[in-house]
Amino acid sequence: MNDASVAFDVAVVGGGPAGLAAAIALVQAGANTALIARRAPYADNRTTALLGGSIDFLHELGIWSQCQDKAAPLQTMRLVDDTGRLIRAPEVRFSCQEIGLDAFGYNIENSALIAALEQRAAELSRLTRFDDEAETVSPGDTMVTVRTGNGETRSARLLIGADGRQSLCREAAGITVRRRELNQAALTFNISHSRSHCGISTEFHTQHGPCVFVPLHGERCSVVWVGLPKEAERLSLLSDDELSEAAEKQSHSILGRVRVEGGRHLFPLAIERPAQFARHRVALVGEAAHVVPPIGAQGLNMGLRDAGDIAVIVREALASGEDPGAPEILSRYGWARRGDIMTRTLAIDWANRSLLNDFLPLQSLRAAGLHLICL
Numbered sequence: 001m002n003d004a005s006v007a008f009d010v011a012v013v014g015g016g017p018a019g020l021a022a023a024i025a026l027v028q029a030g031a032n033t034a035l036i037a038r039r040a041p042y043a044d045n046r047t048t049a050l051l052g053g054s055i056d057f058l059h060e061l062g063i064w065s066q067c068q069d070k071a072a073p074l075q076t077m078r079l080v081d082d083t084g085r086l087i088r089a090p091e092v093r094f095s096c097q098e099i100g101l102d103a104f105g106y107n108i109e110n111s112a113l114i115a116a117l118e119q120r121a122a123e124l125s126r127l128t129r130f131d132d133e134a135e136t137v138s139p140g141d142t143m144v145t146v147r148t149g150n151g152e153t154r155s156a157r158l159l160i161g162a163d164g165r166q167s168l169c170r171e172a173a174g175i176t177v178r179r180r181e182l183n184q185a186a187l188t189f190n191i192s193h194s195r196s197h198c199g200i201s202t203e204f205h206t207q208h209g210p211c212v213f214v215p216l217h218g219e220r221c222s223v224v225w226v227g228l229p230k231e232a233e234r235l236s237l238l239s240d241d242e243l244s245e246a247a248e249k250q251s252h253s254i255l256g257r258v259r260v261e262g263g264r265h266l267f268p269l270a271i272e273r274p275a276q277f278a279r280h281r282v283a284l285v286g287e288a289a290h291v292v293p294p295i296g297a298q299g300l301n302m303g304l305r306d307a308g309d310i311a312v313i314v315r316e317a318l319a320s321g322e323d324p325g326a327p328e329i330l331s332r333y334g335w336a337r338r339g340d341i342m343t344r345t346l347a348i349d350w351a352n353r354s355l356l357n358d359f360l361p362l363q364s365l366r367a368a369g370l371h372l373i374c375l
């Protein structure tokens with residue numbers, strides 16, 4: 001299968017969680033698929049709260065059994081106004097039992113999720129892996145051609161751009177992107193703690209963004225601490241002891257004694273919206289198609305729905321003898337994704353802005369809105 005003349009039904013560029021999930025789903029949909037992605041250890045300590053249909057989708061991909069014992073159920077969502085304002089919003093709690101569920105979702109370290117996706121991808125004989133980077137992408141009338149770093153060329157009728165924020169595939173398809181920088185950054189790190197989290201994800205609203213403690217397997221949590229870029233940077237430079245103390249203070253000691261684990265990462269926050277989700281034989285998935293702040297844990301959940309939707313559309317196209325990269329197939333994908341991505345991006349943007357607003361009734365509306373987008 002290393003013959004350059006072989007044309008694939010679909011080629012996926014990018015081996016992050018969205019790209020790996022898309023590649024597996026496409027093979028399972030019957031597409032002869034290439035994956036152009038460097039194998040590299042996952043580089044940061046982000047975790048993902050997998051919500052709604054994401055667990056069902058991971059079941060369908062055959063990887064949930066690998067993830068289940070590494071993921072923590074999220075049974076209660078607690079929102080606490082910690083702005084220090086004179087009049088504060090009341091604390092809000094949503095329990096999964098109120099709506100007859102065992103859990104709202106499951107939080108898992110991205111490194112564990114990627115390992116399970118990589119293992120599944122390696123089992124699929126119809127998935128051809130090129131451990132390389134796409135250097136140039138050239139969409140043509142009947143094929144897209146990708147030249148890789150080592151000078152080889154690969155072609156496919158449809159190209160999936162799963163190559164993240166600075167997407168080369170998106171640029172090659174001539175899709176413009178609107179980017180709005182937020183004056184916020186997120187610091188991520190994991191902690192162990194002496195008191196049980198009891199499956200409760202707690203979000204403290206501070207004046208410059210949320211600080212969320214999300215349960216991990218065992219007596220551990222992942223922390224996403226959003227604030228002004230300078231403050232987030234200051235926190236990131238603290239010693240382990242100092243950051244442990246700061247996190248314990250921010251959590252109001254609800255988790256008892258806190259100890260930060262090794263590794264922390266800073267993410268400048270922005271909202272990105274491409275003008276189209278597919279064009280010129282290229283369909284975008286994951287952060288190539290949408291970037292949102294980490295509020296309401298939506299980013300990768302949307303990315304997994306991108307992967308699921310493109311696989312269904314390609315399966316139907318192949319079954320009816322259509323070209324999976326044809327303009328009508330791409331517009332089917334665009335229509336399938338537009339509503340979900342646009343409404344959630346707007347809802348997250350609004351939830352973020354309302355948090356920074358002093359108008360109290362907005363806080364209650366925000367809590368209700370966050371609850372809805374997490375279902």
Ligand SMILES: Cc1cc2nc3c(=O)[nH]c(=O)nc-3n(C[C@H](O)[C@H](O)[C@H](O)COP(=O)(O)OP(=O)(O)OC[C@H]3O[C@@H](n4cnc5c(N)ncnc54)[C@H](O)[C@@H]3O)c2cc1C
Nearest residue numbers: 014016017018049134163164286287294297298299300301
């Ligand atoms: C602080 C924080 C917390 C978050 N928490 C959550 C959460 O709880 N729930 C949730 O759903 N989402 C969450 N998200 C969002 C989620 O992390 C992202 O949506 C997700 O990681 C994006 O995955 P991706 O595969 O689209 O992109 P990436 O992970 O960026 O992967 C893109 C891949 O493409 C590769 N690549 C780039 N260019 C090329 C090329 N030319 N050739 C080949 N490969 C290439 C890169 O090396 C990379 O491996 C969070 C985000 C942040 C910042």
